[in-house]
Amino acid sequence: MFGYYLQLAFQSLKRSRALTFLMILAIAVGIGASMTTLTVMHILARDPLPGRxxxxxxxxxxxxxxxxxxxxxxxxxxxxxxxxxxxxxxxxxxxxxxxxxxxxxxxxxxxxxxxxxxxxxxxxxxxxxxxxxxxxxxxxxxxxxxxxxxxxxxxxxxxxxxxxxxxxxxxxxxxxxxxxxxxxxxxxxxxxxxxxxxxxxxxxxxxxxxxxxxxxxxxxxxxxxxxxxxxxxxxxxxxxxxxxxxxxxxxxxxxxxxxxxxxxxxxxxxxxxxxxxxxxxxxxxxxxxxxxxxxxxxxxxxxxNHVVPSDVRLETWLAIAFLVICLFNTVGLLLAKFLRRGGEIGVRRALGATRRAVFMQCLMEAATIGLLGGIGGWLLTLLGLWIVRRQPTAYADLVHLDLSMFLWTFAASIAATLLAGLLPAFRASRVAPALQLKTL
Amino acid sequence: MQIAPIFSALRRHRLATLLIAMEIALACAVLCNACFLIVYRLDQMHINSGVDETSLAQIKADCIDDCNEVDLNARILSTLGQMPGVQSASVINAVPFGDHAGTAGITLDSAGRKFGGVIDFYVGGPGSFDALGLKLVKGVAPQTDDYVSLNDFVPANASAWVTRALAEHLWPGTDPLGQEFWMDKFHFRVAGVVAHLARPGGGEGGPATREWSAYVPGLPGKHLSGNYLVRAQPDRLPQVLRDARAAVVKVAPDAVLDLPASRTISDLRSTYFQQDVAMTGILLGVIAALLLVTALGIVGLASFWVAQRRRQIGVRRALGATRSDILRYFQTENFLIVSMGVALGMVLAYGLNIWLMLSYELPRLPVYYLPIGVVVLWLLGQLAVLAPAFRAAAVPPVVATRSE
Structure with a gap:
């Protein structure tokens, strides 16, 4: 089932390339900005003597x-x-x-x-x-x-x-x-x-x-x-x-x-x-x-002693606000994308697909966008951290992406798009089969 | 243009409309506050140090072994004074944008009960007052006998030239000339007021205390040595500084030249604000990315609506609507959505500002930022919707006759 849904998701993404690209770009930029600042936060706020x-x-x-x-x-x-x-x-x-x-x-x-x-x-x-x-x-x-x-x-x-x-x-x-x-x-x-x-x-x-x-x-x-x-x-x-x-x-x-x-x-x-x-x-x-x-x-x-510099904390809040804006953007675009396929969903519902199945298929598509956005976000995070390392601060040489933050980049990206996809997927699963069939 | 049909169309897409309006509201809030943060930082970077920055350089020689400070001063001052291009060389304990040297709390009574605040003392030898180029507002410049010897980092009993900002803080509404203040047992009497003299670095109390400083004349000696002020023509200063560094290394082998501190005041200033420049760059980047993402969102949704309404557009065109009618329909629709967004956004902007005020000690957002943010987002919305709207206007009337 998982593989089939994934296949469906890729097919659907390929169909409207421009919209797909816009969504991936928005997620990548939002994730890149927030993971850059969160990585700096993570390094500056960590325990210098773990365990002791x-x-x-x-x-x-x-x-x-x-x-x-x-x-x-x-x-x-x-x-x-x-x-x-x-x-x-x-x-x-x-x-x-x-x-x-x-x-x-x-x-x-x-x-x-x-x-x-x-x-x-x-x-x-x-x-x-x-x-x-x-x-x-x-x-x-x-x-x-x-x-x-x-x-x-x-x-x-x-x-x-x-x-x-x-x-x-x-x-x-x-x-x-x-x-x-x-x-x-x-x-x-x-x-x-x-x-x-x-x-x-x-x-x-x-x-x-x-x-x-x-x-x-x-x-x-x-x-x-x-x-x-x-x-x-x-x-x-x-x-x-x-x-x-x-x-x-x-x-x-x-x-x-x-x-x-x-x-x-x-x-x-x-x-x-x-x-x-x-x-x-x-x-x-x-x-x-x-x-x-x-x-x-x-x-x-x-x-x-407020060890984390206030500029870094401010940047983090800024980046999170930015990510939220990107998510709103994604919700809007996903909604547009799913509802454009009202006819197709109607056919699938008429052929016996349950609401749950439609919902899951839509979420799968959102998660795929999240994964692709995560790759873009990871690359942008690397770019962001490279910029941070060039800043004239005492901590510049400490900043790098460790494994946990690398994994978090993808987890955050997929979680964010799943969250953004919930509402559009729900709306798509409510599409009435009969009404859509009539317009075909 | 009739707005009613647009509203009824938007009501059919309540959710999408709401989402894009929310996005614009958030963008408006972040945009206004980020712009404000940039302007606030730029404002702080334009602080008036009160000294002739372009003509001045600092030479710092650290005497970390037991060296004879009196002899060191004499050697370095005579060397610097004789160099071609040098207008004057003098001893001073600190310079604006350099290291703090004489930061201390002062009191307005000798018993130390009436606390006046933490200020910075600039202790300078003969010639330093003129070299700095301080502008006198009241009183006269230090005379020869104002320069007294020191047994500590400040003289025990001396005249002081305070900044206007410090005078207004300590003695609001009264003539500061002749007023006294104390630092522990050290006594000072105000002999003059200068327009501006920024303390070396930031003040403990934030931007409001940035100019809480006093110039105190002192004679070079054991407690006033190692830090020198060189004045030259601005165009000759870089050459003079290079020569001065080389000369000090030669004549003062007992001291270590502090290279990062031995620079022109303009260089010290740009290093001092490096972090703020970096932060301003980041904020500008965020604003650009924010506007881009918002525009992309509008393009995406508008394109979707245009595609969805192709038939309706065709019907309207067939019934006699012109291309510009269709164009204006989508422009008006976008204007309405953005207007809803910014109305909420202004409230959010103020909320965000209050939170920033509480957690980062920032001032209140001036009201005129809001209309600027609104206009920017209106323009952005119109620009973003232009391409989809043109595509809509290009839909031929014949579409009405086809079924999808």
Missing amino acids: SGQIFYPLVDADPTHNDSKEPVDLMDYRSAVDLWAAHRADRQALIAEGDIRVVAPNADIPALKRHMLATTSDFFSMFDVPFQYGRGWSAEDDKNRTRVVVISDDLNNKLFDGSDSTGRTLRLHDSDMRIVGVLKPWRPSPLFYDVAGGRFAGGDTSDFYAKPQDVMIPFSTGQDINQGRFDPFTCWHVPDPNIRQQDSPCEWVRLWVQLDDASKVSAYRRFVADYAAQQMALGRFNHSGNTRMRNLMDWLDF
């Missing part, structure tokens, strides 16, 4: 004395709060993060000094975020404690300085300190750069920088306090810092803490721990309010 993101949390306490409990805490923490929470080791894994620019020189390499963004973190960072290594490995908790001068570099930097060879054991000069390379990462491109996301609510919707590449240089947090003293980027300060005091004591928020908590009881225990810490600091007089603590999991934190 639910266990990763971002605690915040609020040391800012100009704040109160009714405000959101600042997106990062001051040095002391972050280090205190980290040093308690109450979570299954925990990583401190601070960042800043640093001068990088490879001894024996004929390359002038480079300025690179550096990440200072703790040993759990690599295991907690599943960071892949090409050579060597991350440093240990011992190294964190002993302020060892070790460094992990990115695949990019290794290619640039060491031609991609195994550079572990070699020396890299950071600022004016010699550091031993212990690890080289594989190409690693989390999207978004989740552990770096902050301040999205102040970005005015322009959040494409959250999709930048990871830092090229990673060193132990404690070592960073020695070799890069005072040069870490602050997120904000509640007072202008006195240039004569150490950055660790400055009235600034510049340290992030990520923790991994493996089950619900640990999560609630840690939440209590953070609240207790704030209360204790208030009792000690360091905080002047303590109710303002937060602990969002990774995906909630990304949502809170």
Whole structure:
């Protein structure tokens, strides 16, 4: 039956080529536009740590004395709060993060000094975020404690300085300190750069920088306090810092803490721990309010920061509205097409075809148009994504059509035309046999 | 032309008519809002930075090792100042469309209780005020003794030149000259008002705060170094910039030249708006595709109706209707359908705009977009129906005598 209906559908489509072409074109353009933007959305909104993101949390306490409990805490923490929470080791894994620019020189390499963004973190960072290594490995908790001068570099930097060879054991000069390379990462491109996301609510919707590449240089947090003293980027300060005091004591928020908590009881225990810490600091007089603590999991934190740029969301809505218009168009054209064949349907009904059979035949025809439109839509999606890749945005290189979106292109196209075909098919199946026969 | 027969014909095709009208309504809603988004973006891209963009370039040298900033300033300023074609070289912490350098919240009292907003400070050395080409509205330009030394990113106590937009926000209706404001313990007194000076990038509060900036004169030194403003004749600027980049690399080996930032202000401006240009292109593409699809829909349906009514057309022609009568019949029919569509479309356009206002902080759709959208769709409908209508008009009267 299926094969016969399919044959009928192709015959009918061939009969009015122009109308068929119009319908396929409308579906292809609508599907192409919406799948392009949906693919970009799918890539930008996906879970950067599938399977683990639910266990990763971002605690915040609020040391800012100009704040109160009714405000959101600042997106990062001051040095002391972050280090205190980290040093308690109450979570299954925990990583401190601070960042800043640093001068990088490879001894024996004929390359002038480079300025690179550096990440200072703790040993759990690599295991907690599943960071892949090409050579060597991350440093240990011992190294964190002993302020060892070790460094992990990115695949990019290794290619640039060491031609991609195994550079572990070699020396890299950071600022004016010699550091031993212990690890080289594989190409690693989390999207978004989740552990770096902050301040999205102040970005005015322009959040494409959250999709930048990871830092090229990673060193132990404690070592960073020695070799890069005072040069870490602050997120904000509640007072202008006195240039004569150490950055660790400055009235600034510049340290992030990520923790991994493996089950619900640990999560609630840690939440209590953070609240207790704030209360204790208030009792000690360091905080002047303590109710303002937060602990969002990774995906909630990304949502809170509106990681998907508002332009991308707007484009998606636009494309969906466009698809709806294309569908209305298709409904109209299908209606025209089916009813033009009123006579033929009348004959078939008079010869004993049930309404159901006519209905199914019409739907089959719609689905065939959907399939053909899907092929066109797929090609247009590839074209659309090629255009997106040429845009000057941080996420341009991430955009490609994966298998699931490829399948979705066809599923959406066929589903959309079936939906559009329902009403015309119903009308066609209502054609009265006798009336049509009379006019023949 | 009688409309009544057209209406009764449309009533017989209620469903198809309704569908095409709905399509036009949606197209009208999307069209009006997409056009509005384009104009809104173009509008933001035409922001007046207040500075002579075509004559200015920025040179940025990052001192990432402990270098002597005073010495670095002296070396770079004397090198740039002596280069042929350079009208002036000065130190400044930031330029419009460059990186933010002095963004901070200010208060209108020394205790820090009356919050004034988050603004951008432009701290510039001697010569930078004139080089920028700022237009004074009130007060006088900075004098030699207005340039004071800094121990932080802004001077502790200084005169400030605020923009008209910032003055109107902070002291509406009063004379801003002589007014004071604070940033933490740092104190500023307004000595002048300039017409325009856009902050480096977008403001926290959206487009309304785009010009919340203040120019503060300061002496180059440890806390004001590494970022330079070069002024030259617009036609000589590209050459001057090339020479300046090469010269800075030579005289300042202790610093790293920031190439992406060391460009003309016009270049920085076009990079800054690259994303908006791309989005405008996408919106234009959507509008074009939208109009195309709508037109195709009209062509398809009109062709179908013409084919279906061949006999009736033949009968009418045989009874004395002229070709132009038939042509006008289909044109009028299309006009009626499009009119129904746009009537609903205007309501939808406003609904869509309200949703955009809520989710994207866009302003209200100006009313005159609606008639423009209506006229565009009427014209589109008439164009699309033309070919099928001509085909209808070409139906010979003899068709009436044949059976199908």
